[in-house]
Amino acid sequence: MAARSRFLPGGRDYAKKDDDMPAHTQGSSTFGSWKSFRRRRVILAILALVLLYLFFKNMPTDLPPISQRYDRRYGHLYPPGPPGPHGWEGQELGGHGQDQDFNGPISFLHLAKSMRGKATTMDAKGHVLFAISRLESIPRILPAACSMAQHNRTRVHVAFMGRLSADWADIKAINGISEADCDVIIHDARPDFPAQSSITRMDVSARASLGHIHSVVQLRAVLVGDSEYEEEHFVRAVEDKTRAMGVSLIALPANGLGGLSWISSLDGAALGHFSQVHVDIVIQARPESAAALMRLLRSIKEADYSGLSLPRLTIELPPNVDPFLTNYLANFKWPPDGFGSESRLVIRHRIDMNFLSPVQASMRTIESFYPLMASESHVLMLSPDAELSPGYFQLLMYTLFEYRYSARRTDFTNRLMGISLELPSHAPDMSTESPWVASHLDQPLVLWQAPNSNAALYFGDRWIELHSFLLRRLMTDAELFKKLSSTPSISHTLPAWLQPVLEVMQVRGYYMMYPTLWASEQITAVTMHKELDQSPEEYRKEVEESADSSKKAPMLEFAEDQPLTANDEVERMKQKESLVYTGSLVEPLLDSIPLQQRRRSLTEVIPLLSYAGEKVAWEDSGTSSSKFAQEFAQTIGGCANYDAGKPENGNVESLFCLAAG
Template sequence: MGMMFFSHEELGKKDDDHKPAKPHARWSAATGTPKNRMLKRLAIAFALGVLVYLFINNLPTDVPVRDRRRPVYHPESDPSKPRAPGPMPKLSTGRKPPTPNLPPARPVQPDTAPLHAVYNGPIVFPELRSSLQAIYGTDGGSPVNKNVLYAAASLKSAALLLPMACQMAQELRNYVHFALVGGSDIDLQELRAVNGIDRSCQVIFHDARPDFAGNSATERLRQSIARALYHINVYMHPQAVIVDASDLEEDYFLVGIRKQAAASGISLIELPEQAHSKLAWVTKLDSSSLAAWDIITIDILINAQPAASGSLIHLLKSLSAADFSAGLVPHLTIELPHDVDHATTEFLKTFQWPPAHSSRPSYPRQLTLRHRIPQGRLTEEESSVRFIESFWPSSPKYSHVLVLSPQADVSSHFFHYLKYSALHYLYSKAAITQGWDSRLLSISLDLPSTHLDGSKPFRSPSGDGAAPLLWQAPNSNAALFTGQKWVELHALVSRMLEFQRTITRAPLPPFFADKLVSKRYPSWLEHALKLSRARGYWTLYPGEAAARGLVTVHSELYRAPEEYEGEAAREMPGSAELPASGRTLLESLPGDGGLLSFDEMPLLLWDGRATDLSNLDGAAAAYADEFRRAVGGCQALAPEDLVVKASMEDLFCVRDE
């Protein structure tokens, strides 16, 4: 500006120096010229000064200052793409870990963003750093720990989740965290106060909202949720994230959390409406169980019988009315006989599965109908093979099958009980440590009224019959078989049939010919009993009161298995009708709804005699030896030949010719 001003003055002087003087010019005229030029220069300088002042005072102030000491997340980047975090400190040293590598926490200036404009700048979390620094004692640096996270963007959803979070923390199985995300402007202390959360609630709170949350664009909020979960996962490694998936929660929140949970490999538990009552049992599970929430799958397998449309239709209607809000609706397979009666055919034309009321149907078509080709009555072997071939676990550790008799009716919350029990007894920390899954053949919904051979009534070993029990005898009325044990059952039946084909000219040894299971039950149950006796497996049975609230078996609808038609008793004892719906799962279980450990339950041998684990193992070893001798060729076995194998090779040997 100064140089511009002075460059004009020099140009004027040079022009005057080269012009010849006018002899007749008056002094007064000559003296007036410098004065005019000075006024002109002052006017130009004043104008330039005004322009500079206006430029400086109108610089934009709504652009935040970039702090380049730490990375700042830009909305256009994708938070779902994994990034390699810095090495986490070893918590066992007792030293405080270094500051998390989060965007810098800087004070929010009220005048740095327009109050009514939509802000879409870089995402910064002003409060998240301090709360993540405070949880280093929860072993958050380890991928496997006891951390469980509740998260919400909607204040209404937060009001539903907070009591559940406090209840879970009170169980003392997990470190429970709550993260507030999204665009609300409520203070965390105010959130606690309005929801009645006092110091007795041992939940760790995290403010994971971005700067300028109230003015942020919806897309910025969605990305901030994904980015917040990314940071939380790096420094907390929650085993599960629990959210409200009802209409109360913000759509952008669910979109963001689903995407990032999948990218981070975190179990996402989406609670439906009325979850505070229907799924209150979730608060009693530990972090290890919850980590398997959306990994396990349950199939349903029904073996229909000829001319028994009434019982099958009864069962399918009860399944349609059940509550499957605890997870994906199971795949349903119905094995139909060769002759399907008209009533069954007409009902299946309009039967919808998953049920129309299901909030999470998983897939539009989850029904498989298998119609048998051969006519005539099946043999025992044919019936067993056909039934066991109807299911195969895609992942033996996580895929399980619920076997239902057509005479059964299920309650509205039967699926909740199965998932609750499966998560606790197969995937909890106690189950993993103590090897519960290695012993558990199945989880029964039904408590039979007679022994397997039908010779006498069954009496629960507990006085009032309220306590659950472990029984070596399997069940075919309503039981969830684990995928691993189904694989073993498949191998056992396969090898049994192969063995029988090798001795067709001679009668079967009594060990194979004698039947311990009544012909009231299907033939495959005999094989399941052999597996339980040879391996020392057991089935978990509910107490009497709990069983009445889970399933009923209708004696008036009973039909003998097709392979035993005309041989079995016409009438099969059954339980009373299911109680009226309305009770929650925890209300139907004894005590406060907590599940007992296996060492707290009575243990019974297959014939109903009380035993302990040592005697059960001894009986299993003796039975396995008898099994090998009956098969033949097992007299001289090396120790490595006796190692238990899922393929059953340790039980079947080459026969001596």
């Protein structure tokens, strides 16, 4: 059978019919078919040209490279490798129309490489981390990290967790930093494909990378810029993660470290307490002292608190308050620029119009503060006659972290009662000259066994001891009349609460730290104004009675051969006002203590001074306090026998032997 007939049934009949058709009919049919076919081809060609034109005209020009495109249906990128051949190379990603909504699984392709070798060395220095999310932040943060590494008291890490790439060699060269001057450990802590990652994915990445680094090196602190120059969501993620890890978070000011540059000199142990420490300021206003109090509050408001937690401010007002002061306090904002934030100002007003007795005044002052966290909450007692330097808080916090929380603090801190900002010319008895006046000491810091009420920070655990001591002291001697002969009297120009403080310092062997660097220059962190000098309320009645009796006394008459003295002028000289120092108070202190000396034991470089100003050897300091404690327990505490050397007698409660009930 012919091939045609196999595919076309009845093929022979068709052929026969074709043969029977006329010739002109055949030609006409062939021409018509050809004409129809040709018309279709033209139409299809025109349509194809139109489609090609529309395609090329509307072709997208902003697609990323093929290696960076991904299929949304499968939730992962193609290919699965990194976006560039090197972890720190690439273009500015995440902009120019690229989507940032990828939420796939996270991989850190380069983080494990940097967490080896010296990065994992564990020693007493401790590890700290600078976290960065924006490339623009690196030139501002890197110098601080390099400075901290130069002090060699911590192991410094820098982790970049943002979207962009960074060429660290170029950045160091631009900032004039050599490899030898900047011994920091750099981590590429970015996730894979940061350009397309959503904000949620970048947040999870920052938290996870922090967790990985902490699990290897046990961070003491994380330093991060605030939301002024870091991504706000990134700062929030770091805050949450450090809180969960129990690691201290240090917020770096947006305008640079400035007055906070001293943190570079701290060790890891001190930096580990940075975000946990809280300070309360307590001011007890006196009648007719509105102007002085307003001056003090103005100096507090204008001080430098950059990078630090603002202290809580408590003001205790007398029964009669000047209306002008009331109006001033009604408009006083604390925090000063904290619009809409929680106020940290506490105002208390006394009702009792009667003069307080010395016992009542002591109780009132000591009850004005009680720390919730004994080791991390402290109180700064300020006289309303004080005026503070703008750098007072930076100085206070530096000395607090360096000498209270540093790794070498153990023996030294056991002797510290607090830190004084004032350099008084005389001891609290107003007759004993201060050591820097009498002996012209050249050390920038000394420990002196004399309390201060004008401007001094008292540690929280010491204040708790003071509560316990005064409680039992009043149970054995309700009027605080009993005193040891070795305990100096407190002048009635100073508040009565200094007397139990001095007794605690003697029985426990505590000392106040005084920064004596500016003693000879009459420049200090605080100035005491005496133009409206008033005696404390608890001694006001006594002073007034003394004044009345002096009015009734006859006019003095001098014999011709009687020598006259200049005692009155000497007393006035004691009240000479120093100038408030407006510059940095920390930098001169750091300059006065060489780096090698700061690395030595503190007991070797800071002298101990008795109340009388005599030097006390550190190894002998415990002997004098034990002797005083034994005498105190037997004379005032009601104890028949007392051995200060027993372990159970290592607290103030053991000084009192109270009858049951």
